[in-house]
Amino acid sequence: xxxxxxxxxxxxxxxxxxxxxxxxxxxxxxxxxxxxxxxxxxxxxxxxxxxxxxxxxxxxxxxxxxxxxxxxxxxxxxxxxxxxxxxxxxxxxxxxxxxxxxxxxxxxxxxxxxxxxxxxxxxxxxxxxxxxxxxxxxxxxxxxxxxxxxxxxxxxxxxxxxxxxxxxxxxxxx
Numbered sequence: 255x256x257x258x259x260x261x262x263x264x265x266x267x268x269x270x271x272x273x274x275x276x277x278x279x280x281x282x283x284x285x286x287x288x289x290x291x292x293x294x295x296x297x298x299x300x301x302x303x304x305x306x307x308x309x310x311x312x313x314x315x316x317x318x319x320x321x322x323x324x325x326x327x328x329x330x331x332x333x334x335x336x337x338x339x340x341x342x343x344x345x346x347x348x349x350x351x352x353x354x355x356x357x358x359x360x361x362x363x364x365x366x367x368x369x370x371x372x373x374x375x376x377x378x379x380x381x382x383x384x385x386x387x388x389x390x391x392x393x394x395x396x397x398x399x400x401x402x403x404x405x406x407x408x409x410x411x412x413x414x415x416x417x418x419x420x421x422x423x424x425x426x427x428x
Contacts, residue, residue, distance in 0.1 A: 260280040
């Protein structure tokens with residue numbers, strides 16, 4: 255076992271104290287820097303930084319960054335959600351470390367969808383039916399994995415499928 259535990263701190267972002275969601279920083283009991291390329295392969299890191307090492311994942315619209323000495327999670331509902339995510343990551347870190355012989359480590363992030371490619375698949379009417387002010391904002395959220403083809407009501411079945419197929423080429427955790 256590589257990671258035995260951590261100490262967590264839950265807080266509201268200082269830059270926006272009225273913000274509804276919480277953030278969490280978990281200070282790790284052990285340095286997990288060596289497992290990050292393996293974890294990146296197993297979980298499909300959105301962004302990987304080599305120096306200092308860190309891997310960032312997008313899960314349900316949240317950013318989760320694992321550093322060698324800490325884990326940062328944003329946009330949490332409550333402390334229970336933080337606990338669930340941190341325990342899931344602790345298990346994933348330990349399983350990746352224990353199975354590293356069979357895992358090809360990867361020190362790059364996954365390819366990202368292109369904003370323009372998403373935008374040209376949208377109606378570009380800025381109708382706001384998706385809840386966003388413009389199709390460009392919707393496209394940016396889709397590129398980040400927050401929105402999908404089902405979130406654009408004006409898209410007909412063929413265009414929905416086209417956008418879904420394009421986005422399927424990129425890994426976004428559900």
